[in-house]
Amino acid sequence: MKYVNINQRTETVRTTPKKKSNKWKWGMFAAVFIIVAGVVLFINQKSTAIFNPISIVANVSSASLKETDGRTNILILGSDKRSVGNVYSVLTDTIIVASIGRVDNDVVLISLPRDLWVNGPKGFSKINAVYTYGQVKNEGAQDLETVVENVLGIPIHYYVVVDFNIFKETIDVLGGINVNVETAFEDYEYPIEGNEDNSCGRTPEDAEKMMEEGRPLYQIYPCRYEHLSFTVGEQVMNGETALKFSRSRHGNNNEGTDFARAKRQQKVILAVKEKAMSAGTLFNPVKLKELYETYSKNIDTNIGLSDVQGFYQLSQQADFNNIRSIVLDDRSSAEVGGLLYAPTDRSLYGGAYVLIPRAGDFTQMHAYVQKYLFGEL
Numbered sequence: 001m002k003y004v005n006i007n008q009r010t011e012t013v014r015t016t017p018k019k020k021s022n023k024w025k026w027g028m029f030a031a032v033f034i035i036v037a038g039v040v041l042f043i044n045q046k047s048t049a050i051f052n053p054i055s056i057v058a059n060v061s062s063a064s065l066k067e068t069d070g071r072t073n074i075l076i077l078g079s080d081k082r083s084v085g086n087v088y089s090v091l092t093d094t095i096i097v098a099s100i101g102r103v104d105n106d107v108v109l110i111s112l113p114r115d116l117w118v119n120g121p122k123g124f125s126k127i128n129a130v131y132t133y134g135q136v137k138n139e140g141a142q143d144l145e146t147v148v149e150n151v152l153g154i155p156i157h158y159y160v161v162v163d164f165n166i167f168k169e170t171i172d173v174l175g176g177i178n179v180n181v182e183t184a185f186e187d188y189e190y191p192i193e194g195n196e197d198n199s200c201g202r203t204p205e206d207a208e209k210m211m212e213e214g215r216p217l218y219q220i221y222p223c224r225y226e227h228l229s230f231t232v233g234e235q236v237m238n239g240e241t242a243l244k245f246s247r248s249r250h251g252n253n254n255e256g257t258d259f260a261r262a263k264r265q266q267k268v269i270l271a272v273k274e275k276a277m278s279a280g281t282l283f284n285p286v287k288l289k290e291l292y293e294t295y296s297k298n299i300d301t302n303i304g305l306s307d308v309q310g311f312y313q314l315s316q317q318a319d320f321n322n323i324r325s326i327v328l329d330d331r332s333s334a335e336v337g338g339l340l341y342a343p344t345d346r347s348l349y350g351g352a353y354v355l356i357p358r359a360g361d362f363t364q365m366h367a368y369v370q371k372y373l374f375g376e377l
Contacts, residue, residue, distance in 0.1 A: 065310040066157035070103045071373060072314065075145055075159040077131065078167060078246075078265075092131040092144060092161070093247070094265055097152065099373055105317045108373055109269070110152065110326040111262035116340070117354040120147045126354060127151075131161070141300055153366025154373070158307070161300035167246075168239035170272065173290045174281060177242060177271040180234045183260075185251035187228040188218040190244060195224045242268050258355075259329035266325050326372055328365065330355050339365050 065072050078094030095112040114128035121143045122133040130147050131140035145156045171177055199207070200223040210220045218225040228244055228251070237245060246265045250256050255264075281287050303311070332338030340355040357365060 065307060065314060067102055068155045068157070070101060071154075072100050072102060072158070073154055073156050074098045074100075075141075075148055075156045077141070077144065077159065077161040079131070079161050079163050092128050095127065095144075095148070096262075096265065096269075097148065097154075097156065099154070100314060100318050101373075102314075105319050107318050107323045108326065109266050109323060110328070110369065111266060112148065112151065112328060113258035113262070113330075113340070113355055115258065115342075115353055115355045116151070116328075117349060117356050118147050118151060120144075124349075126352065141302070151362050151365065152369050153362065154369060158303055159301060160303070168243045170291060171237070171239035171242050173287060174272065174275045176236045176238050177268070177275045178234055179237050179242065179245065179267060179271045181230050181232055181245075183253055183255055184232045185230055185248075185253040185255035187248045187251040187256075188216070188225060189250040190226045190228045190248055192224060192226055198223050200224065237268075237271075242271075257329065257331060259327050259331055262327040262329075263325070266327075270323065324372070326369070334358070334364075334368075337368070339368060 074097070076094070076096045076098055077092040079092050093114045095114065097110040097112075099108045099110065101107075112127060114126065116127040117124065118127045118130065120127075120130040120133065121139075122130070125133065127144070127147060130144045133140070133143070141159045141161055145159050149156050198221065200221045202210075202220065207220055218227075226244075228248055230245060230251075246261070246268050248255065248264075249261060251260070254260060275281065276291075281291075326337050328337045328339055330338065330340040330342050339358055341358050342353060342355055343349070346352060346354070359365075
């Protein structure tokens with residue numbers, strides 16, 4: 001079973017209603033939550049009434065959802081809004097494709113590293129910057145969708161961009177999530193938002209002298225960074241803690257890699273799914289209302305109202321207890337996703353640390369992903 005040529009497939013024109021009704025908002029919230037966390041939520045048919053889920057399953061077919069070769073693929077983006085001087089950017093530092101099989105009902109999560117060097121519609125850059133470059137014409141998500149299709153060799157049918165603040169608020173509304181930390185680690189350089197340019201009382205001369213002495217940045221500029229520490233074992237994390245656990249990039253104990261970070265992000269997504277599917281959430285109209293209000297603040301997606309109920313039924317059929325994960329990186333063997341490498345000569349990449357395919361192009365990655373999706377590994 002193979003995918004069709006993604007460059008030749010017929011696209012459905014994306015449209016967004018100029019005025020969103022309450023019914024559309026409720027539906028959009030539910031679809032986004034199902035996609036991001038694999039959650040089954042009730043759909044609000046009327047502005048004040050909850051749809052009976054039995055009626056949804058009985059009367060609505062998921063056949064209306066886009067799919068290719070029996071799989072529906074959703075691009076999930078976690079955005080990081082930053083302001084540096086007068087420059088404002090939205091970097092998509094979390095890039096995950098959720099592929100749901102329509103025949104086997106399996107779920108596969110594919111994580112792409114933020115430093116992957118790609119050729120996008122606006123030229124070459126790291127993949128996490130593609131969304132920002134496309135925002136000038138409000139085409140960031142579509143641009144990144146095209147890039148991910150070229151990288152993985154699979155079609156992307158839907159996308160969802162979720163701001164990290166919404167991610168944090170959602171977990172708090174759920175009352176926290178249970179996360180099993182497999183590897184203890186500390187991160188002394190977790191950035192404190194708003195302090196990126198704070199001199200911490202150091203003069204330029206003092207800072208330069210400390211750099212020459214080989215002092216780490218967290219000692220030179222202590223007010224810029226927070227010290228994170230996570231111990232082994234299952235623990236309840238609130239939104240703030242889960243966000244830090246997911247985003248930490250400088251952890252010791254081999255937790256400072258994109259590979260480790262992607263694994264933590266997938267772990268948190270599954271923990272959110274477990275909590276959201278619990279009876280305490282599904283049958284609590286107050287929590288559902290709070291979740292809707294949280295998500296309605298800032299969502300960028302091409303999911304329409306007609307897709308919502310299809311996602312509901314698809315989520316009922318999918319086996320979320322048997323999720324397979326792919327993390328593409330530069331440290332593992334090729335058999336388990338190590339298809340990238342970091343070139344030592346960075347002159348071609350503006351001096352930046354980047355990851356590029358070991359094979360010279362993405363054909364090896366295409367083959368690996370398709371074998372993984374169709375169970376040939």
